[in-house]
Amino acid sequence: MKRILNPILMSSLLVLLGAVSLPSRAAQTGPPRATDTDATKERRLQWFREAKFGLFIHWGLYAVPAGEWKGNLVPGIGEWIMNRFQIPVREYEKLAAQFNPVKFDADAWVKVAKDAGMRYIVITSKHHDGFAMFHSKVSKYNVVDATPFKRDIIKELAAACARQGMRLGFYYSQAQDWHDPNGAGNTWDFGPDEKKDYDKYLREKAEPQVREILTNYGPVCLVWFDTPRMMTPERSQRFVDIVRAIQPDCLIDGRLGLTGKEGDYRSTSDNIIPDQAADEAWETPATINHTWGYKKDDHDWKRPGEIIFKLVDIVSKGGNYLLNVGPMADGVIPARSVEILGEVGKWLKANSEAVYGTGRTPFGEEVGGYLADVKDRNGQRVWGFRSDWRCTAKPGKLYFTVFTWPRSGFDLPRFKNKVKPAYLLIDPEKRPIPMTTGADGIITLQTTRPERTPMANVIIVEIEGDRVER
Ligand code: JFZ
Secondary structure (H helix, E strand, C coil), rough: CCCCCCHHHHHHHHHHHHHHHHHHHHHHHHCCCCCHHHHHHHHHHHHHHHHCCEEECCCCCHHCCCCCEEECCCCCHHHHHHHHCCCHHHHHHHHHHHCCCCCCCCCHHHHHHHHHCEEEEEEEEEEECCCCCCCCCCCCCCCHHHCCCCHHHHHHHHHHHHHCCCEEEEEEEEEEECCCCCCCCCCCHHHHHHCCHHHHHHHHHHHHHHHHHHHHHCCCCCCEEECCCCCCCHHHHHHHHHHHHCCCCCEEEECCCCCCCCCEEECCCCCCCCCCCCCCCEEEEEECCCCCCCCCCCCCCCCCHHHHHHHHHHHHHCCCEEEEEEECCCCCCCHHHHHHHHHHHHHHHHHHHHCCCECCCCCCCCEEEEEEEEEECCEEEEEECCCCCCEEEEECEEEECCCCCCCEECCCCCCCCCCCEEEECCCCCCCCEEECCCCCCCCCEECCCCCCCCCCCEEEECCCCCCCCC
């Protein structure tokens, strides 16, 4: 029999341990070290585990060409335009003189995230092109010193987040920097990476800039490092030490170092949702269309219903969904992405209880499984994906988000706990849904498809005992 640990109980236990062990550790060793305990890490992760849904913002000089260079459309993601067309630094740099996003309104951006039901924002403070969206003393290649706009975007966004009670984190491209002669990635101007003085770049640009973003903009909920080229354990550790020394509560994502284990949680590949649930903290970074940085020709948007499915799928598997928008060069987030996020937010507002602060599914069979007797042409097993429903849980409560409404009643998965009345989350009167128990012991909720909410409906099943016994 499979025993499932209650993640909520587990984490409060760990929090307790963390709170007890912290002061003595600090007294012994001074500032917190990077090699901290699992309990300290779990305490740092608490807000993240509850937050579930965040807004990713990819914004930089690449918004100016918007996916087109000298009449050619860039294949693939827009923020890689400098690399794809091997644009020389001296040419790409000139985009700074054109960067003047006069319609930028930090409060409006934060409101987009709030209305979508998002609980944190992560913005590119510096992407691979090396351009800082904040006022840096380390390099003049930044939004204040190099553009006619002259305003510190990160500062304005941090202030708006503080006003509206939104957590803010920073993407920082620690390894690739196509502007710095010693940063990774720009081989067309500066030759092969192996011949560069990479540590000079790390010491003189990346590390001091990470110190700046952690020092000058208030509390930072996480630093989102990326593409860890040439990040030896020793080099990643230097970043860990910087983050822990300046903001001990700040999380580090899963793309700082080569193993992914250098950070506090696992980052999946872009747009990839794992097949099965996990207890470790994790996050899927994802696009609404196909690009991260704005591209004027990418109009292939995911529908709100797809996004809601992905969100609930991710949350039921114990993860977070970091969903991206790519603002335009004038400072406006493309209208279609704002509309889509608004639709998602409407659903989430009505059904928030099934998402925030929940734990992962106590079941697992609802995600599908390997198909019996089916192999692909390489002889590999084939995963049969199921998407009829997903389950999230709180102590004594199960939330079944149903995407494909069953014609003949909803069969509950098997478990031993006694079932109390079940009702629809959107029903203010909590009218009990009639239940029948079959000869095989399967409980069927005799439901008809409710008309009031679109896309997906949540059935709440209260059970005896905090957690499911199977
Ligand atoms: C990286 C960046 O290169 C890209 O521009 C964007 O910022 C994205 C969020 O992250 O791209 C990646 C990094 C890792 C994987 C895929 C794309 N991966 O692990 O599959």
